[in-house]
Amino acid sequence: MQDIIKKIEKYKLLGRSGSRFPTGLKWETVKKTKAEKKYIICNASEGEPGTLKDGFILRTSPEKVIEGIRIALETIDNSSAFIYLKNDYYREFGGKLKTLSQGLPITLFEKKGGYLAGEETVICEAIEGKALEPRIKPPFPAEAGLWGYPTLVNNVETFYAIAQIDQGSYRNERFYSISGDTAKPGVYELPEDWTLKEVLEQTGNLPDFDFFVQAGGGAVGEILLPKELNKKIEGMATIIIFDKKKTDLNILMRKWISFFLRENCDKCTPCREGALRIEELLNEKNLNQVIWQDLFFVLENTSFCPLGKSMALPFSSLIKKLIVK
Amino acid sequence: MKKQIQILINGKKIKAQEGDTIYEVAKRNNIEIPLLCFHPDLEIKANCRICAVELAEKRDLVASCSTRVKEGMEIITDSLKVKKARKINLELIFAQHKEECVDCVWRFNCQLLKLAKKYDVIINRFKDRKTRFPIYQFKNAIIFDSGKCIDCRNCVEVCHKQGVDFLELEEKKHLFHIVPSEKLNRDCVYCGQCIVHCPVGAFEGVGEFEDIEKPLKEKDKIVVAQFAPSIRTSLGEEFGLPYGEVVTGKITAALRKLGFNKVFDTSVGADFTTSEESKEVVERIKNNSLLPVLTSCCPAWVKFIEFFYPEFVPNLTTAKSPQSMLGGLIKTYWAKKENIDPKKIIVVSIMPCVAKKYEVEREEQLFDGLKPVDYILTTRELARLIMKNEIDFKKLKSENLDSAFGEPSGAGVIYGASGGVMESAFRTTYFRLTGKELKKVDFEEVRGIQGIKKAEVKIGPNCHKIAVVNGLGNAKKLLEEIKANPKEKYTCIEVMACPGGCIGGGGQPMPCYPEIRQKRAESLYDIDSKKKLRKAHENPIVKKIYSEFLDKDEKLRRSILHTYYHKKEKEGFTILDLNNK
Numbered sequence: 001m002q003d004i005i006k007k008i009e010k011y012k013l014l015g016r017s018g019s020r021f022p023t024g025l026k027w028e029t030v031k032k033t034k035a036e037k038k039y040i041i042c043n044a045s046e047g048e049p050g051t052l053k054d055g056f057i058l059r060t061s062p063e064k065v066i067e068g069i070r071i072a073l074e075t076i077d078n079s080s081a082f083i084y085l086k087n088d089y090y091r092e093f094g095g096k097l098k099t100l101s102q103g104l105p106i107t108l109f110e111k112k113g114g115y116l117a118g119e120e121t122v123i124c125e126a127i128e129g130k131a132l133e134p135r136i137k138p139p140f141p142a143e144a145g146l147w148g149y150p151t152l153v154n155n156v157e158t159f160y161a162i163a164q165i166d167q168g169s170y171r172n173e174r175f176y177s178i179s180g181d182t183a184k185p186g187v188y189e190l191p192e193d194w195t196l197k198e199v200l201e202q203t204g205n206l207p208d209f210d211f212f213v214q215a216g217g218g219a220v221g222e223i224l225l226p227k228e229l230n231k232k233i234e235g236m237a238t239i240i241i242f243d244k245k246k247t248d249l250n251i252l253m254r255k256w257i258s259f260f261l262r263e264n265c266d267k268c269t270p271c272r273e274g275a276l277r278i279e280e281l282l283n284e285k286n287l288n289q290v291i292w293q294d295l296f297f298v299l300e301n302t303s304f305c306p307l308g309k310s311m312a313l314p315f316s317s318l319i320k321k322l323i324v325k
Numbered sequence: 326m327k328k329q330i331q332i333l334i335n336g337k338k339i340k341a342q343e344g345d346t347i348y349e350v351a352k353r354n355n356i357e358i359p360l361l362c363f364h365p366d367l368e369i370k371a372n373c374r375i376c377a378v379e380l381a382e383k384r385d386l387v388a389s390c391s392t393r394v395k396e397g398m399e400i401i402t403d404s405l406k407v408k409k410a411r412k413i414n415l416e417l418i419f420a421q422h423k424e425e426c427v428d429c430v431w432r433f434n435c436q437l438l439k440l441a442k443k444y445d446v447i448i449n450r451f452k453d454r455k456t457r458f459p460i461y462q463f464k465n466a467i468i469f470d471s472g473k474c475i476d477c478r479n480c481v482e483v484c485h486k487q488g489v490d491f492l493e494l495e496e497k498k499h500l501f502h503i504v505p506s507e508k509l510n511r512d513c514v515y516c517g518q519c520i521v522h523c524p525v526g527a528f529e530g531v532g533e534f535e536d537i538e539k540p541l542k543e544k545d546k547i548v549v550a551q552f553a554p555s556i557r558t559s560l561g562e563e564f565g566l567p568y569g570e571v572v573t574g575k576i577t578a579a580l581r582k583l584g585f586n587k588v589f590d591t592s593v594g595a596d597f598t599t600s601e602e603s604k605e606v607v608e609r610i611k612n613n614s615l616l617p618v619l620t621s622c623c624p625a626w627v628k629f630i631e632f633f634y635p636e637f638v639p640n641l642t643t644a645k646s647p648q649s650m651l652g653g654l655i656k657t658y659w660a661k662k663e664n665i666d667p668k669k670i671i672v673v674s675i676m677p678c679v680a681k682k683y684e685v686e687r688e689e690q691l692f693d694g695l696k697p698v699d700y701i702l703t704t705r706e707l708a709r710l711i712m713k714n715e716i717d718f719k720k721l722k723s724e725n726l727d728s729a730f731g732e733p734s735g736a737g738v739i740y741g742a743s744g745g746v747m748e749s750a751f752r753t754t755y756f757r758l759t760g761k762e763l764k765k766v767d768f769e770e771v772r773g774i775q776g777i778k779k780a781e782v783k784i785g786p787n788c789h790k791i792a793v794v795n796g797l798g799n800a801k802k803l804l805e806e807i808k809a810n811p812k813e814k815y816t817c818i819e820v821m822a823c824p825g826g827c828i829g830g831g832g833q834p835m836p837c838y839p840e841i842r843q844k845r846a847e848s849l850y851d852i853d854s855k856k857k858l859r860k861a862h863e864n865p866i867v868k869k870i871y872s873e874f875l876d877k878d879e880k881l882r883r884s885i886l887h888t889y890y891h892k893k894e895k896e897g898f899t900i901l902d903l904n905n906k
Contacts, residue, residue, distance in 0.1 A: 131494075136369065136371055136391045138393070261499050261500070262499045265501075266476065266500060266501040267370075267372055267478075268371070268372050268373075268374055269372065269373050269374050269375075269414050269417055269418055269475075269476075270374060270414060270417065272476060272500075273417035273418070273420065273421060274417065276454065276500075277417065277420075277451060280451075280452075294413045295413070297409065297410070297413060298374075298410055298413045298414050298417070301377075301385075301386045301406070301410055302374040302377050302386055302388075302410050302414060303374075304371060304372070304374070304388075
C-alpha cells in the first residue's frame with residue numbers, strides 16, 4: 001500500500017475529470033501537507049451534456065470505486081471521505097454505495113446546483129453549506145480544501161482506475177461516452193492512447209455521411225472535422241457526432257449558451273457578461289468577428305474559474321471551421 | 326516574520342514579502358493597477374477582473390488583487406494583452422451600468438470614466454442591459470438603482486458584515502440579481518455602508534441631488550444650520566484638501582455664503598447629550614437597573630436594536646441625539662430669546678449619515694408637534710451645494726459660529742469618532758459619581774479602529790465594565806455574547822453603526838478607506854487635545870441653558886431632550902416609478 005502513489009506515478013495516471021491533472025502529484029500533496037485531519041472527495045457530479053461514464057461505472061462496478069476510495073483512506077492519514085453525487089445518481093446508486101462502504105468513514109452527499117457545482121472548490125463550498133461559487137486558487141484543495149484541511153478531490157473514474165492499478169489489472173484504458181447522430185451510442189472502455197478515429201471505427205460509430213464531432217465534453221468540447229480525427233481526445237472522453245446536413249448550427253450554439261447561462265455562477269465579469277452577450281449575438285444572428293473574438297479573448301484569459309475559461313472553445317472552433325472558414 | 330523576496334514589475338526589480346498580493350506590492354511602489362470590486366474593508370473577491378496583469382513566464386493574465394507574489398515572479402502591468410483585457414471587460418461592465426453621470430455620487434471622482442478614457446473604452450459598444458431594472462427606495466434614507474449595479478457584490482458583503490443581510494442575491498432566470506430582501510425578519514437599518522462601498526454609485530442617499538436646495542428656498546423662514554462633529558475633518562476632501570484637514574471655520578463661512586441665517590455646531594448638542602446620558606447612567610448605576618446602558622445617538626444602531634434585538638430596547642438611553650437636542654433648543658430656548666415663532670425656524674443638520682434622514686422623520690422625535698430638525702444634508706450633499714453655488718471652498722476665510730450656543734467642549738467634538746461618546750460620558754459621569762474632576766481626561770483604551778474595545782474603569786470604589794463597538798456586525802457579536810453569558814455585566818456600551826464611527830458614515834465623502842477614516846478620527850482627537858474646555862459639564866453655555874431654561878421646567882426638559890423607542894416591524898422598500906426619476 002505504501003507504494004500506491006509510486007504505482008500511480010508509474011502509470012502516469014491523469015485525473016479523469018477533464019482537467020487531466022497528474023493524479024500521483026495530487027495524492028502526494030495531500031499526503032505530505034501537515035494537518036490534523038484530511039478529507040477525500042469522490043466527485044460523482046457528472047454534469048456535462050453527453051457525458052455518461054461516471055454513471056456507467058457506478059452502475060456496473062461500484063465496488064471498484066469504493067475500493068479506490070478505501071485505498072485513499074488507507075494512504076492518507078486521519079482521513080475521511082465524501083462521495084459527492086448529483087441528485088439522480090444519489091437516488092439511483094446511493095443505496096448500493098452505502099452498503100458497499102459499510103465500516104468505512106465514507107459519507108454520501110447529495111449535490112445541489114448544476115454543472116459548476118462539480119468544480120473542486122465549489123464542491124468544498126457546497127459541502128460546507130455555502131454559496132455555490134468557486135474559490136480563489138491557490139490554495140488548491142490538496143493544500144487547503146474542505147474547512148481548510150487538505151482535501152483530495154478525484155473523479156469516480158479516477159478511483160476506479162486506482163483500484164485497477166492496485167490489483168494489477170490496469171491496462172491504460174479509459175471510458176469514452178459516444179452519442180449524437182449515430183446508431184451505436186454508449187460508453188466504451190478502450191485504450192487511452194487511441195485516436196478519435198480509432199475509437200469511432202472500433203465502436204462502429206464512424207459515420208458514412210458528412211459529419212463533424214464535438215470532442216471533450218458536450219458543452220466545453222472542441223468542434224473537430226473528419227480530417228482532424230487523427231489525434232487523441234482532450235479533456236473528458238466525450239464524443240458527440242453531428243450529421244452536418246441535419247444540424248442547425250445556430251440552434252446548436254444556442255443550446256450550448258443556455259447551458260452556460262444556466263450553469264455559471266455570475267460571479268466574474270467575463271463569464272457573466274460574456275455569456276449574456278454571446279446569447280444576444282446568437283439571437284441577432286450577428287457574426288461580427290471582432291466582437292466574437294473579443295469575447296473569446298476575455299473569457300479565455302480573464303475568467304475566474306475553468307468554466308468561463310473553457311466557454312470560448314466550442315464557439316470559436318465551430319465558427320472557425322463551419323461558418324467563417 | 327515574512328520572507329523577503331525579489332520580483333520584477335515592468336522590468337524593475339522590486340523587494341516584496343512572500344504572501345503579499347501583486348496589487349499590494351504594486352501599490353507600495355506607486356505602480357498603478359485599476360480596481361473596481363476591491364475594497365480594503367472587504368474580502369478579496371476578484372470578481373471584476375479589471376486588475377488583470379500579465380505573468381511573463383507563461384504570458385498568463387491573473388487578477389492582481391488575489392494573486393500572491395513568488396520569488397522571481399515577473400509581472401507586467403501594462404502589456405498590450407493587459408490593456409486589451411481591461412478594455413473589453415470595461416466595455417462589458419459599461420453595458421450593465423446605466424450611465425446617469427450627472428447625478429451620481431461619484432460624479433467628480435468616477436473610476437469607471439477615468440478607466441474608460443485610459444483604455445479607449447467604447448462605453449456604448451454593447452446595449453445597456455439594465456435600463457429597465459428596478460430602482461428601490463428604503464424609507465426616506467437610501468435609493469438603490471439596480472440598473473447601475475455592476476454585480477461586484479460589495480454591498481451584499483458589507484450588509485452581511487453589518488449583521489443586517491437586507492441586501493441579497495436572488496436568482497431569476499439563471500441570472501443572479503442583487504435585491505432588497507422580502508423576508509420578514511430582514512430589514513434595512515439605513516447605515517448607508519452600501520453607498521460608500523459601491524464602486525459605481527448604484528446606491529445614494531434619498532434626495533442626494535434633487536433636494537439639496539430645498540431648505541434654502543424656504544421663503545419667509547429663518548434657516549439655521551448645524552453641523553456634526555465628524556464633518557469638520559472630512560468635508561475638505563471633497564475639495565482636494567488633505568485627508569483629516571480641519572475645516573470648521575470654513576464650513577461656517579460656506580454655510581453663511583450659501584444663505585443660512587445662523588450657523589451652530591452640533592458638538593454643542595453633543596455636550597447636552599453627554600449631560601443627559603450621564604444623568605441616566607448615574608441613575609441606573611444607583612438603582613442597579615436597565616444595565617448596560619446602550620448609547621442611542623446613532624440612528625442606524627437604534628433601528629438595529631428595535632428590529633433585530635427588541636429585548637434590548639429598554640437599555641437604550643432615552644437621551645436624544647446631539648442634532649435633535651440642539652434642534653429642539655434652537656426652536657425653544659433660542660426662539661424664545663430672539664422672540665421668533667418656532668414655526669418660522671427651519672433647522673438643517675449637516676450630517677455624516679443617511680440614517681439621520683430617517684431619524685428626523687421619526688414621530689418619537691417631535692415636541693409640541695414640532696420637528697426638532699427639518700432637513701438633513703449629508704457631508705457629500707453640502708459639498709455639492711457649495712460646488713453648485715461656485716463657492717471656492719479652499720479659499721474661504723474661517724469664520725466663527727454664531728454666539729448664541731457658544732463653543733463646544735473637546736468632548737463634544739470627539740463624538741464623531743468611535744469611542745468619543747463613551748469618553749465624553751466618562752469624563753462627566755466620573756465627576757457626577759465622585760464629585761471630583763478627572764485629572765487625566767484622555768481615555769486611550771476606547772479609541773482606535775478595532776471593532777470591539779473593552780475596558781474596565783474605576784469610578785470611586787467601583788469598577789465598571791464598558792465596551793465600545795463600531796460596525797453593527799461587531800455589535801451583533803457582543804449582543805450575542807451578552808445573551809449567552811448574562812453573568813458578564815457591562816455598565817455602558819457605545820455602539821456606532823459605521824466602521825470607525827461617524828467619520829466612516831454613509832453620508833461621508835468617498836472613497837472611505839481605513840487609512841482615511843483614521844486620519845479623520847485623529848484630527849478630531851487633535852482638536853480635543855488642544856482645547857481648554859474638554860468636559861461637557863464644564864461648558865458655560867450648557868450650564869447657562871440648564872440654569873436659565875431647562876432646569877425650570879422638567880416637562881419641557883424631557884420633551885426637548887428625551888425620546889422613546891419601541892420594537893419595529895419590517896419597513897422594507899418601495900419600487901420607484903421609472904418615469905419619475
